[in-house]
Amino acid sequence: MANSMSKLVIAIDGPVGSGKSTVARRVARLLDYLYVDTGAMYRAVALKAQRQGIALDSNDEMTGLAAGAKIGVRLRGSRNGRGQSILLDGEDVSAAIRVVEVAEAASKIAVLPGVREVLVSVQRQAGAEGGVVMEGRDIGSVVFPGANLKIFLTAPVEVRARRRWKEYLRAGKTISFEEMINVVQERDRRDSERETSPLIRAADGVFIDSSAMESEEVARTIAMLARTKGGDPAPLG
Ligand code: DC
Numbered sequence: 001m002a003n004s005m006s007k008l009v010i011a012i013d014g015p016v017g018s019g020k021s022t023v024a025r026r027v028a029r030l031l032d033y034l035y036v037d038t039g040a041m042y043r044a045v046a047l048k049a050q051r052q053g054i055a056l057d058s059n060d061e062m063t064g065l066a067a068g069a070k071i072g073v074r075l076r077g078s079r080n081g082r083g084q085s086i087l088l089d090g091e092d093v094s095a096a097i098r099v100v101e102v103a104e105a106a107s108k109i110a111v112l113p114g115v116r117e118v119l120v121s122v123q124r125q126a127g128a129e130g131g132v133v134m135e136g137r138d139i140g141s142v143v144f145p146g147a148n149l150k151i152f153l154t155a156p157v158e159v160r161a162r163r164r165w166k167e168y169l170r171a172g173k174t175i176s177f178e179e180m181i182n183v184v185q186e187r188d189r190r191d192s193e194r195e196t197s198p199l200i201r202a203a204d205g206v207f208i209d210s211s212a213m214e215s216e217e218v219a220r221t222i223a224m225l226a227r228t229k230g231g232d233p234a235p236l237g
Contacts, residue, residue, distance in 0.1 A: 007130030008033075008231045009146075010222070011139035014153035015199060016187045017160025019210040019218070023153060024135035026219035031133070031231055035084065036073070036126050038136035038143070039106065041119050043097035044071050044088045046105035056108045063114025071122060100173065107187055110137075111194040120197075137191055140202035148229050151222055152201035155211040160184055 010033070012024045021037060028035035045066045046056070054061050069088060076083030085092045096102070109115050116138075123143045127134055134143065140150030154160075158181065165180040175183075191199040201207060206225065210218055223231075 006231060008148035008226055008229060009127050009130050009144050010133045010226055010231075011144050011147040011150045011202075011205075012133065012135040012153055012222070013137055013139050013141070013151070013199065013201070013205070014135075014210075015137075015160065015191060016184055017163045018153045018155055019163070019215050020135045020153050022215045023210065023218045023222065024133045026216060027222045027226070028133040030219060030223040031131075031226060034126075034132045036123065036132055036134040037084075037086075038119065038123050038134060038139065040086045040097060041071050041122065042106040042110050042115075043102050044086055044093055045069055045115060045119070046109050047093055047097050047102050048088060049109060050102065050105055056105055057112075059112045059114045062109055062112050063118060066109075066115045066118040071119075073126075100168075103187075107190050111190065111196065113196040116142075116196050137199040138197035140205050141200055142197045145202070148231070149222070149226055150202045150205040151225075152205040152207050153210050153218070154207070155209055157181065157184055157188070159211040 010027060012020050012027070014020045024037070025035050027033070045062070048069050049056055049062060049065055052065065054065055056062065070090065072087040074085040074087055074092070076085065085094045086097060087093065120143050123134065126132065127144060136143070140147050140152070161177065161181040161184040164184060165175065165177050168175050168180065208218060208221070213221070
């Protein structure tokens, strides 16, 4: 039987290519928690802006667009990340948001305070009941400063660029490794130097370098930490 102690909020923040998504999904699976990918929400708003030809640097227009966008998650079979579709105004945009142009656009609109305000509110609602693993850049610092467990996941820039580079090559995109390092550094700069909710490690965040462990091991470590905080008492499977 579920008790209140088993419904933690787990925040996982980190830069591009840190392995957050893979790890967060696995943690959700281990604990049978809901997985929430907040980057996908920024991407969905960016996609909508691109389609409507709205200037990505206009706070007012972009905030209106974000407020009017219906962003949802459709769970496929299970609640914990095994299968999720991202919905934008009822349309499944899971594949459409995973392209380079949308990632770039998302990084641009993520600097706008109005857009962040709208999405932070959606994210707080999604995690209001606990039992959630939420990943992004500002989850432990802004969205859930009171999260039960905060993880800051990172890795050296070369490692993160290599991961992204392999993903690009697998997707049939041509980009050199050197270019990829530049892309990652530029994304890091934009995410870390923006005025509103920059990517920072929360004071009480647990720092994990994902280049030292396999993602499964990182996920098990986080799930174990969750158990020490009173999360799901079931033994590790
Ligand atoms: O994690 P991702 O690549 O899907 O994120 C896309 C962009 O959205 C990224 O440039 C940073 C931004 N983002 C953010 O500012 N805050 C979040 N909580 C999540 C993502």
